[in-house]
Amino acid sequence: MKEVIHLPVQNVEEEEYHINMGPQHPSTHGVLRLVVSLQGEIVKSLKPHCGYIHRGIEKMCEKDTYPQIIHLTDRMDYLSAHINNHAVCMLVEKALEVEVPERVKYIRTIVDELNRIASHQLWWCSFGMDMGGLTCFFYGLRDREKILDIFEESFGSRLLHSYYTPGGLMMDIHPDFQKNVKAFIKYFRKKIKDYDELLTGNIIMQLRTQGIGILSKEDAISYGVTGPSGRASGFACDVRKHHPYGVYDKADFKEILGTKGDTFERYMMRMDEMLESMKIIEQLIDNIPAGDHTAKMKAVLKLPAGEYFQRVEAARGELGVYVVSDGNKSPYRMKFRSPNFSNLSVLDHISRGCKIADLVAIGASLDYVIPDIDR
Amino acid sequence: MNSFFEYFTDIYRAVKSLLTGMKVTGRYFFSPWEIVTQQYPENRKTLKMYDRFKGEVIMPHNEHNEHRCTGCGICETACPNGTIEIIQAKIDMPDGKKKRIIDKHIYHLGMCTFCGLCIKACPSDALAWGQEFEHAVFDRSKLNKTLNQPGSSIIKDIVE
Incomplete structure (x- = not known):
């Protein structure tokens, strides 16, 4: 008879073990790998591993001319493609001291806000899905489709537009643009009530998000968490309000600030921002001045030697573009300060001590887009 | 209580x-x-894309098999990805001089990012957006297209 070997019994309860969440995990919204250190079900610490979708966009920019860089910035945070384009265009215009026509500024602001609504709608879809409500995903995508139709009609594509060029726009807006945007806002004001009924008031969602993943204002500032996630903690960081660009100074809107900084507060920030964005669009859509859709630009754009920086409020936070030019037609060095990278860095801090199911909720509320983290 | x-x-x-x-x-x-769902493969006959839809880059030809491309190569330099390749040919003019014309305008659809810079850059409006979007093929070499049709020539009134 074979002898049974008894291994020494370890206390499994107290031992930490590591789990790979991702790179193929539906709740990471892309190829992000989180190495989670667990004790039982409690998250002890967490290490994000980036680089699975690194394409070297900053390096690729160094061989491209400035108009060519625009199409690469689309592919960073693809859900706020127009806003990324806006950052590079404004930087080139600032460096060349070009004044863009008023019409261009109006159109850019309206399209940026439409893009922000579309981005928050997709965030709402995936937030609901991470919480276990697949219905949200369909309702959110259905309404986002209306914006994408407007985009497709005017700019020809749904996601990666490359619509802005340094000095103006690729082409003028479609004649039906204003009519369709107004129809969409009327439609979406009705439909956003469904969102609240379906998910915001839901008891399961509230219990899973309230008091979870609390980020204090001091931590938000020191980690550089911007956008709706930072504003949920009370950090007033809206670039549109504090350093207005486009025609944001002509529109009347609130900077929405939270107090608690928990997951539910971050959720509410984006729901309220969609309403504010619609308010901005409503004020501007009827006042688009007539004029040319582009300023007069040289055929080859050469930025004077020096350093330039421009920032905009993307859908997830503050996007900064930094260029060192040596006077040539392509930049010597290009650096993007992407909002998602800073927002991801705080994930370890706020998810310690939470359950692993809460980690999914916290991750969904930070709303990260992986190509923007890796670039 | x-x-x-x-x-x-x-x-x-x-x-x-x-x-x-x-x-x-x-x-x-x-x-x-x-319900807003479209029954896509079934509605293929009635499906109409928007006029500005970016399906692929095409070179429109008129009824006499003539296009507007002079073969200047501006689109080739404007393209950020090396999608466009222009092969020029030399022909003998009646006055004895040699003139460069387009031989092949090669468009690698597989590398195109649909940014539209070639169409914006073209000085003689030879390129346009096509409405075709079903680009899936079994062989990658089928994505390399020659945009000027065989036997085509340039419209007479285009000046370089």
């Missing part, structure tokens, strides 16, 4: 919030006219 009361209020609130959500889904369940 107070905790007993709270217990039942919590249950009431929970059931109410769930029913509010169910009301929304129930409403859509019983109103099929609000």
Whole structure:
């Protein structure tokens, strides 16, 4: 008879073990790998591993001319493609001291806000899905489709537009643009009530998000968490309000600030921002001045030697573009300060001590887009 | 007594919030006219893309098999990805000089990012957006297209 070997019994309860969440995990919204250190079900610490979708966009920019860089910035945070384009265009215009026509500024602001609504709608879809409500995903995508139709009609594509060029726009807006945007806002004001009924008031969602993943204002500032996630903690960081660009100074809107900084507060920030964005669009859509859709630009754009920086409020936070030019037609060095990278860095801090199911909720509320983290 | 009361209020609130959500889904369940799904492969015949839709880059030809491309190569330099390749040919003019014309305008669809810079850069409006979007093929070499049709020539009134 074979002898049974008894291994020494370890206390499994107290031992930490590591789990790979991702790179193929539906709740990471892309190829992000989180190495989670667990004790039982409690998250002890967490290490994000980036680089699975690194394409070297900053390096690729160094061989491209400035108009060519625009199409690469689309592919960073693809859900706020127009806003990324806006950052590079404004930087080139600032460096060349070009004044863009008023019409261009109006159109850019309206399209940026439409893009922000579309981005928050997709965030709402995936937030609901991470919480276990697949219905949200369909309702959110259905309404986002209306914006994408407007985009497709005017700019020809749904996601990666490359619509802005340094000095103006690729082409003028479609004649039906204003009519369709107004129809969409009327439609979406009705439909956003469904969102609240379906998910915001839901008891399961509230219990899973309230008091979870609390980020204090001091931590938000020191980690550089911007956008709706930072504003949920009370950090007033809206670039549109504090350093207005486009025609944001002509529109009347609130900077929405939270107090608690928990997951539910971050959720509410984006729901309220969609309403504010619609308010901005409503004020501007009827006042688009007539004029040319582009300023007069040289055929080859050469930025004077020096350093330039421009920032905009993307859908997830503050996007900064930094260029060192040596006077040539392509930049010597290009650096993007992407909002998602800073927002991801705080994930370890706020998810310690939470359950692993809460980690999914916290991750969904930070709303990260992986190509923007890796670039 | 107070905790007993709270217990039942919590249950009431929970059931109410769930029913509010169910009301929304129930409403859509019983109103099929609000369904927005397109039956894509079946509606292929009636499917109309928007005029500005960026399907692929094409070179429009007129009824005499003539295009507007002079073969200057501006689109080739404007393209950020090396999608466009222009092969020029030399022909003998009647006055004895040699003139460069386009031989092949090669467009690698597989590398195109649809930024539209070539179409914007073209000085003689030879390129345009096509409406075709079903680009899936079994062989990658089929994505390398020659945009000028065989035997085509340039429209007479184009000046370089």
